[in-house]
Amino acid sequence: MAFGKLYGLAENGRTLSILVAAKHNDLELELVQTQPNAAANTSAEYRKVQPLGKIPAFEGANGFTLSEAIAIAIYVTSQNEKTTLLGKTKQDYASIVRWMSFVNSDVLGRFAGWYRPLLGLDPYNKKTVDETAKAAKSALEVLEKHLTENTYLVGERITLADVFAASLLTRAFATVLDKEYRSSNPAVTRWFTTVVNQDSFKAVHQAKFADECIKYTAPKKEEKPKPKPAAPAAEEKPAEAPKPKHPLEALGRPTLITDDVKREYSNNDVRTVFMPWFWQNYKPEEYSLWTVDYKYDSELKLTFMANNLIGGFHARLEASRKYLFGCQGVYGANYACVIRGVFLVRGQEAAPAFSVGPDWESYEFKKLDHTSEADRKYIEDIWSWEAPVTVDGKTLEMVDGHVFK
Ligand SMILES: N[C@@H](CCC(=O)N[C@@H](CS)C(=O)NCC(=O)O)C(=O)O
Numbered sequence: 353m354a355f356g357k358l359y360g361l362a363e364n365g366r367t368l369s370i371l372v373a374a375k376h377n378d379l380e381l382e383l384v385q386t387q388p389n390a391a392a393n394t395s396a397e398y399r400k401v402q403p404l405g406k407i408p409a410f411e412g413a414n415g416f417t418l419s420e421a422i423a424i425a426i427y428v429t430s431q432n433e434k435t436t437l438l439g440k441t442k443q444d445y446a447s448i449v450r451w452m453s454f455v456n457s458d459v460l461g462r463f464a465g466w467y468r469p470l471l472g473l474d475p476y477n478k479k480t481v482d483e484t485a486k487a488a489k490s491a492l493e494v495l496e497k498h499l500t501e502n503t504y505l506v507g508e509r510i511t512l513a514d515v516f517a518a519s520l521l522t523r524a525f526a527t528v529l530d531k532e533y534r535s536s537n538p539a540v541t542r543w544f545t546t547v548v549n550q551d552s553f554k555a556v557h558q559a560k561f562a563d564e565c566i567k568y569t570a571p572k573k574e575e576k577p578k579p580k581p582a583a584p585a586a587e588e589k590p591a592e593a594p595k596p597k598h599p600l601e602a603l604g605r606p607t608l609i610t611d612d613v614k615r616e617y618s619n620n621d622v623r624t625v626f627m628p629w630f631w632q633n634y635k636p637e638e639y640s641l642w643t644v645d646y647k648y649d650s651e652l653k654l655t656f657m658a659n660n661l662i663g664g665f666h667a668r669l670e671a672s673r674k675y676l677f678g679c680q681g682v683y684g685a686n687y688a689c690v691i692r693g694v695f696l697v698r699g700q701e702a703a704p705a706f707s708v709g710p711d712w713e714s715y716e717f718k719k720l721d722h723t724s725e726a727d728r729k730y731i732e733d734i735w736s737w738e739a740p741v742t743v744d745g746k747t748l749e750m751v752d753g754h755v756f757k
Pocket residue numbers: 364365366387388389390391405406407408419420421422456
């Protein structure tokens with residue numbers, strides 16, 4: 353039987369730290385998927401466990417409840433009397449709490465203020481983001497300095513301080529702490545890499561490292577699907593400068609060219625002309641069809657911000673432009689919206705085309721079956737921008753969207 357329930361999300365740093373600590377001590381926790389959206393987590397029952405409706409929160413099998421990531425992480429870890437994660441001495445223990453508190457209060461918020469606007473999760477203001485980025489890096493200098501002289505945050509072996517701090521930094525390393533940052537901050541990079549490569553950590557989360565800091569892309573004035581497009585670049589147009597080969601180059605030139613699909617889509621009524629044309633010309637041996645849905649809908653706030661998020665995602669897919677066509681839309685209302693989409697993808701896998709975008713793993717890809725009536729209808733609904741989507745039994749109308757062409 354599980355020791356208790358942990359309300360949160362495995363991808364959320366604060367939740368992750370507790371899951372890793374539990375794994376390290378072979379303690380079973382039941383993860384109750386709870387989105388980090390205090391505005392949505394309003395039930396009186398949840399508020400009894402986490403008064404502000406945030407995550408993480410803990411509810412023991414014995415009825416004991418606890419909020420605050422640090423407290424939960426310590427409580428869960430201390431269930432193993434022999435744990436090494438809480439240090440050897442009272443000074444070790446106090447130092448562990450010191451680093452946990454520092455990262456929870458003075459580091460995580462600054463990084464979130466840097467990457468959240470870039471990811472389109474909060475409004476973007478260049479000056480604020482630049483200042484926050486500086487503040488985030490300067491907070492991390494404290495760790496760089498400490499870890500230049502010490503292997504771990506406290507003592508000579510991994511403690512809860514390391515597990516907790518590294519967990520809270522996973523999204524920063526996956527988005528903004530790029531290669532350049534890592535090469536000029538070797539100590540914090542060496543430490544983070546060591547901690548996330550522990551078996552107990554890897555069993556819960558595979559850390560990612562951004563090659564380049566993600567960039568904010570200003571949303572374009574939205575093109576509705578109907579207007580005539582500028583003629584798309586020819587499929588075989590030679591690159592201006594020598595660029596590294598895209599893995600999908602290996603598939604060769606298809607008989608169905610995405611530029612033709614894009615042109616047909618832009619120039620015709622979607623339901624009555626484009627879709628019949630598409631089904632007639634679709635080559636399942638050359639392409640596949642995928643739903644591309646945002647994984648963290650509950651983090652979405654205002655619908656225009658969700659739409660900016662789609663715009664940024666599409667802009668970051670530039671290197672795969674000739675291998676993709678699709679639409680993604682925002683459905684629902686402010687504080688209750690989702691992102692749903694359908695893409696035509698060169699090849700039979702989604703990853704080679706989408707992984708050029710550093711935020712591609714924020715999306716869930718499910719292959720559609722072009723021979724299934726239901727899937728064909730879904731594709732037509734999403735591409736025509738006309739139909740609502742149903743999520744958890746609720747009908748959500750389309751608000752806005754982007755066409756990737
Ligand atoms: N002091 C709390 C902060 C918890 C917190 O801010 N959680 C974030 C996710 S990491 C959240 O739930 N935010 C939702 C919101 O503010 O709407 C703790 O340390 O556990």
